[in-house]
Amino acid sequence: MSNRQFPSQYDCVVIGAGHNxxxxxxxLAQAGRSVLVLEAGAQVGGAAITRExxxxxxxxxxxHLLHLMPADLLRALKLESHGLQWxxxxxxxxxxxxxxxxxxxxxxxxxxGLSPAxxxxxxxxxxxxxxxxxxxxxxxxxxxxxLGTNAWPDRLSLLRMAWQIRKLGRSDMRxxxxxxxxxxxxxxxxxxxxxxxxxxxxxxxVLGANFGPRSPGTVLTLLYRLAAESAAGNTGLSQPKGGMxxxxxxLAKAAAAAGAVIRTGSAVDRILVEADRACGVLLDSxxxxxxxxxxxxxxxxxxxxxxxxxxxxDAGFVRRVGHIRSQGLAAKIHLALNRLPPFTAVPEAxxxxxxxxxxxxxxxxxxxxxxxxxxFSASPTMEITVPSxxxxxxxxxxxxxLSAIVQYAPYALKQGWDNGRQHxxxxxxxxxxxLAPGLRGCIVAxxxxxxxxxxxxxxxxxxxxxxxxxxxxxxxxxRPVPGAAQYRTPLEGLFLCGAGCHPGGGVxxxxxxxxxxxxxxxxATS
Amino acid sequence: xxxxxxxxxxxxxxxxPFHERARALSQTDSFIPxxxxxxxxxxxxxxxxxxxxxxxxxxxxxxxxxxxxxxxRDALAFLNRLVTRDVGKLKPDRVAxxxxxxxxxxxxxxxxxxRLGESEYRICTAQRQLDWLLDSSxxxxxxVSEVTEQVAALALQGPTSCALLEDLGLAGVERLKLFEIGxxxxxxxxxxxxxxxxTGDLGYELWMDPKDAEANxxxxxxxGRSRGVRPIGSQALNIARIEAGFxxxxxxxxxxxxxxxxxxxxxxxxxGLGWLVxxxxxxxxxxxxxxxxxxxxxxxxxxxxxxxxNKPAHNALLYANNSGKREIGNVSSAIxxxxxxxxxxxxxxxxxxxxxxxxxxxxxYLSRELVWERRMSRAxxxxxxxxAPERRRATPPGQF
Numbered sequence: 034m035s036n037r038q039f040p041s042q043y044d045c046v047v048i049g050a051g052h053n054x055x056x057x058x059x060x061l062a063q064a065g066r067s068v069l070v071l072e073a074g075a076q077v078g079g080a081a082i083t084r085e086x087x088x089x090x091x092x093x094x095x096x097h098l099l100h101l102m103p104a105d106l107l108r109a110l111k112l113e114s115h116g117l118q119w120x121x122x123x124x125x126x127x128x129x130x131x132x133x134x135x136x137x138x139x140x141x142x143x144x145x146g147l148s149p150a151x152x153x154x155x156x157x158x159x160x161x162x163x164x165x166x167x168x169x170x171x172x173x174x175x176x177x178x179x180l181g182t183n184a185w186p187d188r189l190s191l192l193r194m195a196w197q198i199r200k201l202g203r204s205d206m207r208x209x210x211x212x213x214x215x216x217x218x219x220x221x222x223x224x225x226x227x228x229x230x231x232x233x234x235x236x237x238x239v240l241g242a243n244f245g246p247r248s249p250g251t252v253l254t255l256l257y258r259l260a261a262e263s264a265a266g267n268t269g270l271s272q273p274k275g276g277m278x279x280x281x282x283x284l285a286k287a288a289a290a291a292g293a294v295i296r297t298g299s300a301v302d303r304i305l306v307e308a309d310r311a312c313g314v315l316l317d318s319x320x321x322x323x324x325x326x327x328x329x330x331x332x333x334x335x336x337x338x339x340x341x342x343x344x345x346x347d348a349g350f351v352r353r354v355g356h357i358r359s360q361g362l363a364a365k366i367h368l369a370l371n372r373l374p375p376f377t378a379v380p381e382a383x384x385x386x387x388x389x390x391x392x393x394x395x396x397x398x399x400x401x402x403x404x405x406x407x408x409f410s411a412s413p414t415m416e417i418t419v420p421s422x423x424x425x426x427x428x429x430x431x432x433x434x435l436s437a438i439v440q441y442a443p444y445a446l447k448q449g450w451d452n453g454r455q456h457x458x459x460x461x462x463x464x465x466x467x468l469a470p471g472l473r474g475c476i477v478a479x480x481x482x483x484x485x486x487x488x489x490x491x492x493x494x495x496x497x498x499x500x501x502x503x504x505x506x507x508x509x510x511x512r513p514v515p516g517a518a519q520y521r522t523p524l525e526g527l528f529l530c531g532a533g534c535h536p537g538g539g540v541x542x543x544x545x546x547x548x549x550x551x552x553x554x555x556x557a558t559s
Numbered sequence: 560x561x562x563x564x565x566x567x568x569x570x571x572x573x574x575x576p577f578h579e580r581a582r583a584l585s586q587t588d589s590f591i592p593x594x595x596x597x598x599x600x601x602x603x604x605x606x607x608x609x610x611x612x613x614x615x616x617x618x619x620x621x622x623x624x625x626x627x628x629x630x631x632r633d634a635l636a637f638l639n640r641l642v643t644r645d646v647g648k649l650k651p652d653r654v655a656x657x658x659x660x661x662x663x664x665x666x667x668x669x670x671x672x673x674r675l676g677e678s679e680y681r682i683c684t685a686q687r688q689l690d691w692l693l694d695s696s697x698x699x700x701x702x703v704s705e706v707t708e709q710v711a712a713l714a715l716q717g718p719t720s721c722a723l724l725e726d727l728g729l730a731g732v733e734r735l736k737l738f739e740i741g742x743x744x745x746x747x748x749x750x751x752x753x754x755x756x757x758t759g760d761l762g763y764e765l766w767m768d769p770k771d772a773e774a775n776x777x778x779x780x781x782x783g784r785s786r787g788v789r790p791i792g793s794q795a796l797n798i799a800r801i802e803a804g805f806x807x808x809x810x811x812x813x814x815x816x817x818x819x820x821x822x823x824x825x826x827x828x829x830x831g832l833g834w835l836v837x838x839x840x841x842x843x844x845x846x847x848x849x850x851x852x853x854x855x856x857x858x859x860x861x862x863x864x865x866x867x868x869n870k871p872a873h874n875a876l877l878y879a880n881n882s883g884k885r886e887i888g889n890v891s892s893a894i895x896x897x898x899x900x901x902x903x904x905x906x907x908x909x910x911x912x913x914x915x916x917x918x919x920x921x922x923x924y925l926s927r928e929l930v931w932e933r934r935m936s937r938a939x940x941x942x943x944x945x946x947a948p949e950r951r952r953a954t955p956p957g958q959f
Contacts, residue, residue, distance in 0.1 A: 309842065343698030344640055347662035347844040352694040516662070523662075523847065 043069045043294075045552065046314055046324035048301045048340065049531065051079025052102075053545030054330030055284035055295075057530040059110055060549035061328075062291035069322065070293055071314065073300035073492060076278070077285045079330070080491040080498060081540050083278030087478030089429040090369035093277035094482065094490070095498055097418045097436045098124070098387060101541040102280075103174070104266040115286035118274040120424035124386035126270070127379060128233035129417075131392070131467045134378050136229045140269040144230065151227045158224050163267075165209050166259035168197045173264035173536040173543050176519050176551055177510040217251035218394050232391035236414060240438070241363050241539070243502050245401030246394045250505045257503055261541060270387055272423050277540065304329070304341045304527060311341075311526035326526050326552055330545070332493045332500035333357055333513035333533040339494075341524065350523055353514040357533070358502045359495035361484030362404050364442035366461050368435040369428070369478040374419060376469040381422075388417040390468060404441035408448075409457050413439045413464055432477070437465065444484035444496050454481055500533030509535055520544075520551040528552055572597040575622040576711045576772030580780075584790055591793060594685065596623040599792035606897075608795035612758050613898050615787025616717035618779060619796055621764065622772075625687050626710055629680040631701035638672060638680060641695045643827055643849070645840035649674045652740040654755050658827050658835055659691075664848030665815035665824035667691060668808060669832075671755060673740060681706070685808050691816065695844065711772040715779065716762030716799075718950055718959035719786040724752070724763065726782050732763070733955035745775055757796060759803020761950040801892045802899060804863060804943030806830060811861065811891040811905055828852055829907070830861045831943070859888065860913035863943040864904040866921050867936050871895050872904050875921040879912065881935045883922060887912050890921065896945055903945050904938070915940050 047058045050072035062068045076082055080095035107117070128136040136146045144155055171193075178190035198206055212220055217238040221231040235246040238255035245251075273280045285295055300317040304327050313323040329336040333354055337343070343351045368374075376384060391397050391414045400410035416438040421428040428434045439461045446453050458481050466472050484496030493500060501507055510518045513533040520528050530548030532538025573596045575581075581599050589600040598620060602608060611617045629638060638646040642657040649655045651674050658669040670684030682688070692703045715723065724732045729743040735754045743750055748771045756762035767775055780788060797807070806812060815824035826849065827836055836849055866872050871893040879885040888908035896903045904921070912919050917940045925932045950956050 309847075338698060344636060345842045347847075348640070348691065348695040348697075349662040349844070351697050355697060 042322060043067045043324045045069070045326045045328055046071060046322055047328045047330060047530070048304075048314065048336075049073070049079060049330030050077035050281070050285065050295060050297070051330045051531065052081045052281055052284055052540055052542050053531050053548070054079070054328075055281060055288050056106065056110070056542045056545035057328055057330070057549045057552075058293040058295075059284065059288035059291050060546060061552060062288060062293040064549070064553055068288070068293040069324070070288065070295040071299045071301055071316070071322075072295065072297045075298055077295060077297060078278050078281030080487065080493070081277040081281050083276030083427075086367045086480040087369040090367075090432070090434050090478065091276060091427045092367045092420065092434050092436050095365070095487070096277060096540045097272075097420060097438075099271045099273060099277070099280065099540055100269060101261045101265045101539045103264060103541075103543065104268050106542055106546060110284065110287040112280070112283040112287060115283040115290065117280060117283035119271055120274040120420070121270075121272040121385055123269040124272065124423075125383055126233065126387045126389060127383040128229045129376070129379065129388055129390045129392075129468050130229050132377065135383065136227070136233065137383050138233065147227055147230060151225050151230060154224050155230065161205070161208065162256070162259055163263070164201060164205055165256055166263040168201050168209070169256060169260035170263040171197060172509065173261060174547065176547055176554075177512075177535045179519060180510050180515055212252050213256070214250065215252045216247050216249055217255050218246040218398070220252050221246075221394060228393035232393045232396060233389050235394045235397060236389050236391035236416070239397060239401070240416065240440070241361075241498055242504070243358060243360070243362050243404075244504070245398045247398050248401075253505055254503055257508065257537075258539075261536065261539065264536075264543065265541070272418075272420055274424050275426055276420065276424070280540070301340060304336075306341070306345050306524065309345070309525065311524055326528060326555075328528040328530050328548060328552060330531040332359065332495075332497075332531060333517065333529060334359060334494035335492065336527075336529060337517075337522070341527065345524055347523065350514070350516050353516070357513050358504070358507065359493075359497045359500060359533075360444035361487060361495055361497040362441045362443055363498065364409075364439045364457070364484065365482040366435075366437045366439055366458065367480040367482070368437075368472075368476050370433040370435055370472075370475040371477050372431070372475050373422070373433055374435055374465075374469045374475065375471045384419055385422050386418075390415040390417065390464065401441055404443045406447070407443055407445060409442045409446060409453065409460065410440065411460065413441070413461055415439050415461070415464065417465070435465075437461065442483055444488070446483070446485075450483045450485045454483065457481060457483070498532070499538035500531055503537045508537070512537070520548040521555065528555075575620050576769040577620045577622065577713070577776055580773060580776045581620060581790065589792065593793070594623040594625060594687070598623060599790070601792045601794050602790050605792075605794045605798070608789060608791035609798050609897060611787060611789040611791065612717050612760060612795060612799045614718065615789065616715060616720040616723050616783060617789055617791040617795075618776070618783075619714040619716065619791050621712045621714050622707075622710075622769075624683050624685065624707070624712060626706045627682040627684075627688070627692060628704050628706045629682060629701060630678060631699070632678070633699040633701045634678045634680055637696055637699040637701040639840060640699070640843050641692070642672065643836040643843055643845070645837040646672060646680075647840065651675075651677060654738045654740060654753050656835070658830075658832055660827065660845030660849070661815045662845060662848065663815070663824075664826050664845035664852055666812055666827055666830060667814050667816050669806065673753065675740070686814060709769070711767050711769040713765045713767075713772075713776070713779070714756055714758075714762065715765060716756045716758040716760055717787075718761055719788075720762050721956045722958050723779065723783050723786045723788065726786070727778060735763075736954050737952050746778055748774065750775065757803070757805055758799040759805065759944055759946055759951060760799065760948060761953075761956045797892075798894050798897070801894050801903065801905060802896050802944065802946035804905070804945060806861070806905070807892065825861075825907075826852055826857070828857045829859055857910065857913075859907055859909045861891075862906055862908050862913045862915075862940045863945060864890070864906050864919070864921070864938040865941045866893075866902040866904060866923075866938040868923075868934070869895055869902055870923050870925055870934070870936075871902065872921040872923050872936065872938070875904070875906075875923050877906060877908060877912075877938070878920040878922065878935070881920045881937070883920065883935060887919060899945050901945065905943075908940065913940060915942055
């Protein structure tokens with residue numbers, strides 16, 4: 034590579050200081066590389082930030098619970114010594130039912146409030162799904178194999194995947210292969226009577242996805258989530274003190290401690306190419322920064338179609354990138370409350386955790402029907418947290434914050450989000466009000482973050498928090514597309530490290546870690 | 560893209576603007592489909608038509624050639640990313656033969672690019688490509704539209720073709736160089752003439768408004784009487800193009816977009832078109848794969864064969880020796896060349912047998928009044944083209 038135009042200042046430039054970018058940067062810096070992280074926003078974290086949405090009220094802008102980041106990764110980066118504290122750990126999940134007693138699924142113990150038959154079936158189901166998840170989990174931390182090659186590492190990697198499944202034993206393997214292609218509706222109908230239980234379990238299969246419970250492949254998406262939890266060490270739901278932004282602040286400190294330089298307010302305009310390899314970036318300001326490797330935490334569409342541009346890519350690859358399904362369907366609602374939200378018949382311990390409103394599988398499916406036609410759900414399904422109970426720093430004393438993920442809210446709303454925003458908020462508030470009568474009277478301020486807002490605020494094409502649907506054709510060696518599924522891209526020197534790569538988003542951090550491994554591996558072989 | 564509101568879907572094949580004239584002259588009623596049109600396979604006899612290509616002049620209706628208009632600020636950048644050749648070197652009013660590949664460096668199609676203006680180009684190709692062109696246009700400020708039905712085209716090929724155009728008053732046509740475009744009037748009707756063709760002989764292609772098609776055909780046929788003009792069909796043209804060593808899609812290669820079996824697609828390097836691949840012009844689709852293939856060396860190559868005997872080696876399998884045990888390739892196009900008086904073929908041959916001068920053996924099946932015989936014929940790998948007369952390039956080409 035020729036550096037006549039400007040001297041190379043960094044080994045690696047990371048575009049975007051989301052959690053994956055920071056993890057990748059920290060690991061590369063730990064390995065002795067000179068690393069610069071460029072963040073367009075005013076603070077690090079990407080979509081994993083904590084921000085004030087009303088005076089004195091702060092909330093995690095995107096995901097509000099941490100459950101997928103591997104424990105060994107947290108330890109390796111010494112995040113606790115970099116200021117990460119926990120406001121809550123091993124939080125329970127509670128299924129809400131309007132006007133009735135809720136169903137609580139605590140971290141380890143069985144579910145309370147089930148019939149004996151359902152309770153027995155649930156314990157069998159849960160153990161089996163855990164075994165399946167454990168069999169799938171090892172693939173998360175590996176660089177996926179390439180398709181269509183004869184290279185032994187690729188073949189071995191595929192064989193290893195198959196061996197993990199075979200190792201389950203005949204009975205489990207058959208069952209996994211039987212259910213693997215099913216939809217979650219049918220699977221849960223086979224197992225349980227309780228509509229509330231089925232709704233709560235089915236919700237996890239479609240959270241953040243462009244699916245209803247009856248969509249094909251939803252058992253896979255559920256297993257995928259369980260496998261991600263398994264890969265993280267099944268540590269359960271946690272809440273970082275100070276919100277998700279505090280996690281990223283700790284990651285930034287870990288990266289800086291390892292020697293990485295982090296610049297906020299530095300938006301990358303273009304990835305620079307010379308002699309058919311990435312050689313640096315051009316900032317909005319016009320500043321050029323040279324680098325041996327450019328690693329993009331931006332989503333694949335933004336990286337390839339906007340930052341790099343199509344001229345240096347093959348047309349078929351560009352077509353594949355253009356076809357990545359990356360339109361988000363999950364919105365967030367943030368409420369500033371002047372007191373604890375008055376949920377009916379929900380004990381305080383449950384209120385500290387994750388509240389699901391998915392009273393039955395049919396309810397979720399009906400909610401999804403609207404999304405198929407560009408409308409938001411008339412009766413939405415929701416994941417609600419009240420993070421200020423565990424973490425008093427998020428709201429003024431005695432006041433609270435409610436953070437809800439509301440589905441379905443299609444990115445390309447037919448009537449446009451400018452027209453639909455207020456109606457959407459009212460619809461969601463009606464649904465929450467039914468569970469917590471009098472809630473409306475407690476609201477000091479409300480914020481809606483639609484997928485269109487997420488696209489704008491976090492610069493992610495389509496506003497999808499996984500940078501692309503996690504579905505059978507968009508996982509593993511197909512994520513984000515064949516030809517870029519090993520964190521490398523067709524352009525030498527350009528890597529991806531974000532949620533658009535294997536194994537996906539959800540504040541997991543594995544993509545960033547795997548990408549760092551690939552960057553270092555590439556150096557070793559070249 | 561323009562979508563015509565015609566009811567052509569109610570009929571199986573479209574008619575070109577020359578169809579009525581061709582129908583009237585057809586003695587064999589031998590029509591074949593080509594790209595959605597009905598076109599002539601043979602007017603009278605293949606021999607008469609072929610010899611007119613090499614000894615007089617011929618008219619061939621090439622309206623079904625698919626044509627795309629490429630305009631816009633990034634037209635050149637788009638084309639350079641699409642094809643393997645450096646279109647930046649193509650001057651206005653010039654034509655270039657090009658190929659384009661998929662990401663894996665496998666050939667999608669070949670065709671000609673006409674530079675009609677500063678930033679206006681036309682791609683002419685045998686198969687429809689709009690889907691690939693539109694995909695290739697993502698990220699470029701360029702407008703791609705199909706203009707097949709808006710341009711009627713006639714190939715005028717043969718030694719007397721230039722003289723015939725001069726007879727018709729196309730002053731200066733004799734100064735057109737090979738692959739050059741000129742604009743003329745034929746009885747006050749605008750006609751664009753390019754010195755291009757598929758015969759490997761002296762010849763031109765005439766591009767016109769479809770409403771002028773019949774009048775131009777009549778003018779050429781009338782004025783051409785003293786020049787021995789004769790309309791020809793696809794069969795005669797096929798003999799001429801094999802002598803010229805030109806490739807025919809779905810005969811000598813199958814588009815990588817259409818192959819379904821592994822290993823049946825072809826790269827330009829394998830098809831002997833390495834001279835069309837410019838690795839130094841910047842990125843184009845398939846470049847990285849082709850670089851890798853070049854580094855590795857081609858596994859097989861399309862070559863010309865000169866085969867003993869006079870029986871065309873249609874679809875023959877090729878062997879390393881006459882025991883017929885080690886298969887090393889197969890013939891894709893074969894004819895007895897009437898002009899070269901040689902038994903020639905185009906064939907795909909494995910390494911290392913594709914080197915010029917190598918000997919291979921062709922397994923030829925002969926029907927002797929429906930009794931089949933198998934013959935192993937010695938064949939030599941030879942240079943292409945088999946036939947390349949000076950008049951093809953000479954400017955002015957001279958009177959014949």
